[in-house]
Amino acid sequence: MTNSVAIVGGGAAGLMAAYSAAVHGAEVTLFERNSILGMKILISGKGRCNLTNIKELHEFIQNIPGNGKFLYGALSRFSNRDLIAFFNKMGVETKVERGGRVFPKSDRAKDVVKALESALIKVGVEIRYKSRVKEVVVEGKTVKGLIFYDKEEFFPCDKVIVATGGKSYPSTGSTGDGYDIAQKLGHTIVQPRPSLVPLITKEEWVKDLQGLSLKNVEVTAYSMGRKLASQFGEMLFTHYGVSGPIILTISRSVVEHIEEGVTLSLNLKPALNGEMLERRLKRDFEKYSRKQLKNALVDLLPKRLIPIFIDICGIEPEKSVNQLTREERNKILKNLTDLKLTVIGCMEDEAIVTSGGVSIKEIDSRTMESKIIKGLYFAGEVIDVDGLTGGYNLQAAFSTGYLAGKSAALS
Ligand SMILES: Cc1cc2nc3c(=O)[nH]c(=O)nc-3n(C[C@H](O)[C@H](O)[C@H](O)COP(=O)(O)OP(=O)(O)OC[C@H]3O[C@@H](n4cnc5c(N)ncnc54)[C@H](O)[C@@H]3O)c2cc1C
Missing domain, CATH: 3.50.50.60 (FAD/NAD(P)-binding domain)
Known part of the structure; x- marks a missing residue:
């Protein structure tokens, strides 16, 4: 039969x-x-x-x-x-x-x-x-x-x-x-x-960074004060938000919480602990002490990110490094390890699975x-x-x- x-x-x-x-x-x-x-x-x-x-x-x-x-x-x-x-x-x-x-x-x-x-x-x-x-x-x-x-x-x-x-x-x-x-x-x-999916963010500044890929960074997603996921590796800015390997990986945990609100925290220098980063910044600022801030972060950040980063910190880009206040230095340190992005959606039709x-x-x-x-x-x-x-x-x-x-x- x-x-x-x-x-x-x-x-x-x-x-x-x-x-x-x-x-x-x-x-x-x-x-x-x-x-x-x-x-x-x-x-x-x-x-x-x-x-x-x-x-x-x-x-x-x-x-x-x-x-x-x-x-x-x-x-x-x-x-x-x-x-x-x-x-x-x-x-x-x-x-x-x-x-x-x-x-x-x-x-x-x-x-x-x-x-x-x-x-x-x-x-x-x-x-x-x-x-x-x-x-x-x-x-x-x-x-x-x-x-x-x-x-x-x-x-x-x-x-x-x-x-x-x-x-x-x-x-x-x-x-x-x-x-x-x-x-x-x-x-x-x-x-x-959708899973393995690029994320849409509220922040408009990502558009100016479209195509910029960051290697060796860490992203952590939080919702209502709870940590959802964390990944170390490479990510990419797009015209709508963020993508790249580590974003796709955490997206699975992020997507189901978008309605409750999800924040991404980017650590741009995950290899350095607080003390090491402070020392590193001090060293760079000594090296570039007579320069304007916009020209003093070149050893720390990709060129395209610098003006946006300074804007997020709320500091005048033309300000001379040796005139920065302690509060301004702290803002820089904070944003280097905890740059915030707000997730408002995902690119549903572009989900891998x-x-x-x-x-x-x-x-x-x-x-x-x-x-x-x-x-x-x-x-x-x-x-x-x-x-x-x-x-x-x-x-x-x-x-x-x-x-x-x-x-x-x-x-
Ligand atoms: C852009 C992209 C890249 C990817 N790259 C990789 C990769 O490199 N490696 C990896 O492991 N995974 C990758 N994936 C995921 C992987 O491709 C899928 O998980 C896998 O193809 C699923 O196979 P499937 O046969 O279950 O479904 P599908 O491949 O989706 O096949 C389903 C089929 O069913 C047909 N169908 C649907 N409804 C009906 C119906 N009613 N009657 C008759 N036919 C119907 C569809 O036309 C389709 O041909 C990728 C996915 C995407 C979107």
Whole structure:
């Protein structure tokens, strides 16, 4: 008896699920609403696709702050090493970069999608483009088939794997359809929120610093007097606020508190403690004692930041360094370690991932099958799991896809 498996969504999770289900003997049809596959993979890693990370399982999971532990099953059944071996076998050579990030040697995300596409053709998966699934039809808590938005067709099948992605970058086709599909079948949807997302700030001065990147700084986010998150590394000013690695990382904790008010505190000199910084400033001011303040901070701050920094301190930029009052020096010291920014929003459509989604409590982590509907499976970002940047999200999609496909084929 044939086991017919339908996959909803042709992103990383859906493509791997289709491959895995077919390899394990199922008759597989993949439905993708776009006219091409893997649109999000194509833009991933700035077009280079950071497809996974070589970290060992335990450390790998630590980089998935959104329910990482749920992935132990999927990652041990289809690990980062398995994924690399899969792509190597499909002719995509890989290389490891800073922080264990894995990329195709060609630096082309296109090669990753092409390899997946050829893999599907090889194992006989039928791909139906421009097919936007509306609902999974169920009878007596068992999957029966699919219906669509744009056509009057009923597609009968034994199993369905929902791999519709999250809600970020909706232009790639991921608009959150899977949440509606799952909710209609009785699943709980944990509030989807943008994560790994640039932040919008109230302060207008950020606009003048657009494009300026600060390395080795520390950012700490506070809401209602409570510390939310802190990160050390690189950040970027944009025309609307702040972005860059450390901002994206803390954004996960910031976003859900924006309505209550979130303040960012930038420490521009985190390597120096209070005493060291005071000594350092004294030394610089002795060196430049006859200069105007605007020309005396060149060893401490990037050039573009100096006039804005002085303005924030409320000091005349032309004031001679040897005429600065103690109070003015203290203001400089304070702002060097605690430059404040007020978060008023986030660039929702530019989020790298969506946190929240189908509740993990209602999915069996050993199979990815729904605990509510027999024959229904979930894979990828539609699930309430989200990781940091570094290849963790794509691996999560590939691993859950592989496991869902295998389980659907063999059950
Ligand atoms: C700009 C950007 C860069 C990124 N870079 C990286 C990176 O380098 N490394 C990394 O690990 N992660 C990266 N990510 C995150 C990663 O790309 C995603 O987490 C991952 O692609 C999720 O895979 P998915 O298959 O679950 O969902 P998606 O890739 O979103 O795929 C879902 C698919 O389902 C289709 N679909 C949706 N609804 C329906 C429907 N009703 N019927 C039929 N089809 C439907 C969509 O068209 C889409 O093709 C990046 C994300 C972005 C936005």
